[in-house]
Amino acid sequence: MFPITAIVVNYNAGALLLGCVESLLACEVDIVVVDNASVDESLDALPDSPRLRIIRNPLNLGFAAACNIGIKAALPEVSFFFFLNPDCRFEPEALAVLLEELRGGEGAHAGMAGGLLVNEDGSEQEGCRRAIPAPRRAFVRAFGLHRFSSLCPELCRDFHLHRQALPDKTIEIEAISGACMLVKREALEDAGLWDEAYFLHCEDLDLCMRFRKKGWKILFVPRARFDHALGACSHSRRLFVEWHKHKGMIRFYRKFFRREYPAALMWLVILGVGLRFTLVALRHFFRKCKAGAHG
Secondary structure (H helix, E strand, O other), rough: OOEEEEEEEEEOOOOOHHHHHHHHHHOOOOEEEEEOOOOOOOOOOOOOOOOOOOEEEEOOHHHHHHHHHHHOOOOOOOOEEEEEEOOOEEEEHHHHHHHHHOOOOOHHHHHEEEEEEEEEOOOOOOOOOEEEHHHHHHHHHHHOOHHHHOOOOOOOHHHHHOOOOOOOOOEEEOOEEEOOEEEEEHHHHOOOOOOOOOOOOHHHHHHHHHHHHHHOOEEEEEEEEEEEEOOOOOOOHHHHHHHHHHHHHHHHHHHHHHHOOOOOHHHHHHHHHHHHHHHHHHHHHHHHHHHHHHH
């Protein structure tokens, strides 16, 4: 029996899903694809394999709920869950390195590990490694103050860390991306499953936060490289994704920081999140109008 069950949540990923599954089939893992009511032909292209199971949800239940369905479908003897976005591809040694780190000396106290997510040009992706966006950091990000981090690094530090020098070895970190996350079963059972109150975005931050509160370390493994076509699956529904991203951010702040920070600061953060979504929505609207005028 393979020690890892890979869980891929699919929603209209098209040909990208096949590439992801082919990467997983090159490794010694069981694969569960949980489909959130896709209407494209992404599932039709998948090969027949005794190591591949497909669960078809009648509705789009969101990322967290689909991950939990995949967990419950895994065999009880499985020791690790590998959550991977359908727009990711990798070489087998990348997953082997993640597993090696979680099984190693430092990994004995770690609950999850994430690799280096890269763009087409080989650059590190935003959100690949992160600090927890506490309200002060969120305020800085929401109002664009992170652009002044070179002038005031302590006051305007961003919670995205991809602009910092890439470490040359595995390090402990506050949060990794749910797009690529190898998780120990015992740690997940201790911290609890994915919070299904999130539909899309911020559920990975929530999980990282709960792991840390339970004493589990989170590892960032720069030598485990994964190619990630960021945004490819959400290109046609950007406003829908942005809405759930901002809604998830508000839930995250209220859930973990409501009692730790002054109410005034929390309201400023929520105001900033709402303002940011409004600006994103307006920009999206005007771009569509401009595209229609030129069409």
